Amino acid sequence: MQIATWNVNSLSVRLPQVLDWLRTNPVEALGLQELKLVDEKFPHAAFEELGYHAVSFGQKTYNGVAWISRAPLQDVVRNIPGHDDTQARVIAGTLPTAAGPLRLVNGYFVNGQAPGSDKFAYKMAWLEALQAWLREQLAQWRRLALVGDFNIAPEDRDSFDPVGLAGSIHHTDEERAHFRGLLGLGLHDAFRLFEQPDKTFSWWDYRMLGFQKNRGLRIDHILVSDALKDGVQACQVDRAPRKNPQPSDHAPVVATLAG
């Protein structure tokens, strides 16, 4: 079975592309970020026509996350419990599978703008709260996947310009320490379980022909728990939708799991 993550940068604008992608990539579950849509406007009918269920957690103008899944998710949680937040950034639920329940956590991690800014401080606090909550989630659900737009390039090889961008947003030691903290909980970057082509990225700036020049970052990730690790069969970035007219600036990331 396959699970995927995709920052669509407005579901209203990208809906036809998401539906097209699901027709050719009929994954079991797809985590979406940056819906920029209130829940009342979530296009449930369009996904139901394709045989999918959806749970959304949106807000006006910014942020917003959703899970699209073949089977309805159970025990759905919106945002990090106990962490006061005005921004809709997390949705989690449990997918029943033949191998047992699969906990699916989808996050639109904070961007953080620049080190030293208020937004960066918010990012650090948010990452702290996420890690504490995930520790609990992992204790409760052995089979867990954390997917989303992490807004962290975990290592130098995940950036088109690690020297020029050293210390800037997505590249700071503080952000990378938080990413390693997640790995320390017993999570594994599915993409790095396999040999991958150099300079594989999941986001490219709209400006300056970023995609054409492959000036990108790998900031969209799928992390899997210890119990899932050995069953991961593949993990890839699907660059194809980034070539669409009027694309999202992010490409989907897909992981193939046993079962």
Place this chain on the structure above:
DNA sequence: ATGACGCTCTTAGAGCGA
């Protein structure tokens, strides 16, 4: 480089993303 490009809210220009 206070840039670029795209989306939202609102209807000309600001805020934000990454």
